Amino acid sequence: MAKHRAPEGSPTDFDAATVALADVSGDYTIDVAHTRIGIRARHAMVTTVRGAFTDFAGEAHLDTLKPEASSVSIRIRTASVDTGQADRDAHLRSPDFLDVERWPEMVFASTDVEQVDEETFEVTGDLTIRDVTRPVTVEFTLTGSAKDPFGNTRVGFEGALSIKRSDWGLVWNTPLDTGGVLVSDRIQVEFDVSVIRSA
Template sequence: MGVSFLATDSALNGDWSIDPSHSRFGFSTRHAMVTRVRGAFNEVEGHAHLDTENWNNSTVEVKLKVQSVDTRNSQRDQHLRSADFFDAENHPEIVFRSTGVDEVDESQFIISGDLVIRGITRPVTIPMELLGIDTDHTGGLRAGLEGGRRIDRKDWGVSWNTPLDSGGVLVSDKISLEFELSLIKEQ
């Protein structure tokens, strides 16, 4: 039996952990100006403390292991791990730490925070939608959220590229971040 949306405020209160096996931290970008390449980070950990009485007390932290980047092409993945892109050897994690959580409408949130890539910290805001809260097959309370954000990778020093004969570039500077999250309420 699920928790109705009318009860989501009280159900959301508390501490939550990301379920990595049911969550996706993905990205997509244009390749050669005409196709889209999609990828994800397969190793992730994160938690949230949500206080629906005072959203200022809410916090979110997510860590992605750069080594786990997966675009379904091992040569491309190795290049993404290199100093040309994420520099996994010197910067093994991408980290997001919230500076604010705000409920902007029913089941709609804006999470503001600092995103650290390659040791460079920049503020970002991420819109998220609460899809629902329900009890899973083990009796645990689970919340589903989705969101996304477009960023310019050059803002974090990820600037490698190759010009094309057409005048374009091999990799777009604009990256779409895609979040599909399954959170499990901690007891």
């Protein structure tokens, strides 16, 4: 089940998945300290702006023998958006975009999990942003599992989701004199997730 690992100390050693545990079935919570939920969008048609949400929580149920019985839910505090620039973050929190006063959370709740191959899973679920709920599918790759020094069973996943923000009513924009718009409609959401099995 484990990927081939490079020799110990090799520069590529940290890139290899470490699937050390045969059965990771159980209930898990997201380890916020070791998880990143990132976003990126094109700005002015010439560059990519990156950011992240820093306040979130979530749970997962993993079933090794019956992957379709697995599930995941994530709740993200919209006011926690952070792109490293205060004025831009204030605009993203405003009614032009996330409208955090009215809609303090974004929520993803899975409705189906399909195993594609040994380490790849397609997780379909409902994504709610503001007052709109639409189905999306995220392809997650299992990056490893291990028992950490504190006795916790950990499992890691990486995934990405491309959405059109206008599908959720986030339509604010400004046209450019040279053509195009200030902010791309298509947004990339990136997941680097570590979950810990519940006691």
